[in-house]
Amino acid sequence: MDELPVVWENRVRFEETDMQGVVFYGNYVTFQDEASSAYFRAIDYSYGAIAEAGWDIHVVNVDLDYRGQATFEDELVHGFRVATIGESSMTSEYAAWRPADDELLAEGTVTHVAVDGETGDPTRVPDEFREAVIDFQERPPEQA
Amino acid sequence: MDELPVVWENRVRFEETDMQGVVFYGNYVTFQDEASSAYFRAIDYSYGAIAEAGWDIHVVNVDLDYRGQATFEDELVHGFRVATIGESSMTSEYAAWRPADDELLAEGTVTHVAVDGETGDPTRVPDEFREAVIDFQERPPEQA
Amino acid sequence: MDELPVVWENRVRFEETDMQGVVFYGNYVTFQDEASSAYFRAIDYSYGAIAEAGWDIHVVNVDLDYRGQATFEDELVHGFRVATIGESSMTSEYAAWRPADDELLAEGTVTHVAVDGETGDPTRVPDEFREAVIDFQERPPEQA
Amino acid sequence: MDELPVVWENRVRFEETDMQGVVFYGNYVTFQDEASSAYFRAIDYSYGAIAEAGWDIHVVNVDLDYRGQATFEDELVHGFRVATIGESSMTSEYAAWRPADDELLAEGTVTHVAVDGETGDPTRVPDEFREAVIDFQERPPEQA
Numbered sequence: 001m002d003e004l005p006v007v008w009e010n011r012v013r014f015e016e017t018d019m020q021g022v023v024f025y026g027n028y029v030t031f032q033d034e035a036s037s038a039y040f041r042a043i044d045y046s047y048g049a050i051a052e053a054g055w056d057i058h059v060v061n062v063d064l065d066y067r068g069q070a071t072f073e074d075e076l077v078h079g080f081r082v083a084t085i086g087e088s089s090m091t092s093e094y095a096a097w098r099p100a101d102d103e104l105l106a107e108g109t110v111t112h113v114a115v116d117g118e119t120g121d122p123t124r125v126p127d128e129f130r131e132a133v134i135d136f137q138e139r140p141p142e143q144a
Numbered sequence: 145m146d147e148l149p150v151v152w153e154n155r156v157r158f159e160e161t162d163m164q165g166v167v168f169y170g171n172y173v174t175f176q177d178e179a180s181s182a183y184f185r186a187i188d189y190s191y192g193a194i195a196e197a198g199w200d201i202h203v204v205n206v207d208l209d210y211r212g213q214a215t216f217e218d219e220l221v222h223g224f225r226v227a228t229i230g231e232s233s234m235t236s237e238y239a240a241w242r243p244a245d246d247e248l249l250a251e252g253t254v255t256h257v258a259v260d261g262e263t264g265d266p267t268r269v270p271d272e273f274r275e276a277v278i279d280f281q282e283r284p285p286e287q288a
Numbered sequence: 289m290d291e292l293p294v295v296w297e298n299r300v301r302f303e304e305t306d307m308q309g310v311v312f313y314g315n316y317v318t319f320q321d322e323a324s325s326a327y328f329r330a331i332d333y334s335y336g337a338i339a340e341a342g343w344d345i346h347v348v349n350v351d352l353d354y355r356g357q358a359t360f361e362d363e364l365v366h367g368f369r370v371a372t373i374g375e376s377s378m379t380s381e382y383a384a385w386r387p388a389d390d391e392l393l394a395e396g397t398v399t400h401v402a403v404d405g406e407t408g409d410p411t412r413v414p415d416e417f418r419e420a421v422i423d424f425q426e427r428p429p430e431q432a
Numbered sequence: 433m434d435e436l437p438v439v440w441e442n443r444v445r446f447e448e449t450d451m452q453g454v455v456f457y458g459n460y461v462t463f464q465d466e467a468s469s470a471y472f473r474a475i476d477y478s479y480g481a482i483a484e485a486g487w488d489i490h491v492v493n494v495d496l497d498y499r500g501q502a503t504f505e506d507e508l509v510h511g512f513r514v515a516t517i518g519e520s521s522m523t524s525e526y527a528a529w530r531p532a533d534d535e536l537l538a539e540g541t542v543t544h545v546a547v548d549g550e551t552g553d554p555t556r557v558p559d560e561f562r563e564a565v566i567d568f569q570e571r572p573p574e575q576a
Contacts, residue, residue, distance in 0.1 A: 013321070013322050014335075015321060030301060030303045034302070041361075046361070047302075048361070073325070
């Protein structure tokens, strides 16, 4: 997780806890989604810019390993980087941890597909987006 | 609550509980919203029919009293009736309870405003909707 | 809303939007709950301190007026102040707005009851808490 | 998905949609969690029985492929079966689809670990649970 740029931070909400006293595991998908959006803002190609450029993004896979537990008011940080980009799909690495005790909470991948904003059909990830990713990341994504 | 027609039922989800071991109180707003949608289906004027008829519905007030607590796997029922209809707004009564021990969990009101589907401006609640409400309810709504 | 101390800020999550393209109204209850917790941290009597002191807090009423709409990535601020404190209950004022265009989104009240951490029975709001509220707020709460 | 026993059904809530007009993909984790709980009830070894028998369940991995999209008021069904059981972990297959047009929406796996209710340490999945799974499923789980 040390290699992932930190792109998003949050404090655990009361609503996010469950009767086991910890963050309900499904909420890490929401956290990963916000980390993804924050990454897009960080590379200066936000969700709004995606819409303006006439494409959209769909999630086709989420794969998360749960490593630890967080509770109400814990301060969490979230890392995210694009690991591979193919013609129309890209897979990113994600991790959530708690700096207070350096505990890893969840890590895994999310795979997005670029679709045409009108038809919804898969479309090539635009070169401007690829360049923004390369400019931002220390390690460039692999070509899939 | 005995006077309210039962329009929706659910079993409490694990995700809906919080670290106090009970349903997070904000979830009753979602329950009330589903009771509202179920009421619209029950009077045969569903959300889809609203859109087709060119109007839409916005919530302008929610007022809920919390009377009891429910936990994971509890089976709940929800009552709903339109209490008053004015020109463009209507206020409905809502209650949630648990039949297993007849405990009242939450009760209150929600106020909707009819808006034009295009402009978003308040518009008269259509007569067809008013008639559907009167046909369904034992007690007709008051005119506001 | 100008009179309410700002205690919490957030950026609207994609998950918080609904098919009307705006924040689902039920989420403002979660926002109000986080504003409440942030207020408790601000007066240096956080939820953890409440538990340590042997009491707990239950919400008995929420009353929210919806004034405007927010969408994905909007930056919101939330004001909160305790308006009245009685023996075991207290009612607080809440408002959410968007500084970018100074639009008010939601405002209303939440009523909490102090309960004994063991028995769950209503208990007197501790004097330490009352003093912390008075120290923090420009306008002291009314006695109910 | 035809081989998975249907254990849970739901109607999509308005709150579960997002600004793309479809169910936010993170909600399928909640659906899978409810399918899991429904499976436990179906084999007559519910979450309550797990707690009584002194163990608890933690999710250690979720892996979901998104195949289609659902929207407000769609009626969905959810299949679930335990695919493999090891000493303390078990992996289950999950799928969600919409019978109205027979469209597959999501499918994947969830991996649970049995932990001691007191210590939280991994513990052997009890034989009573294993037998309940074998009695319920047409195809018995593999031994991992």
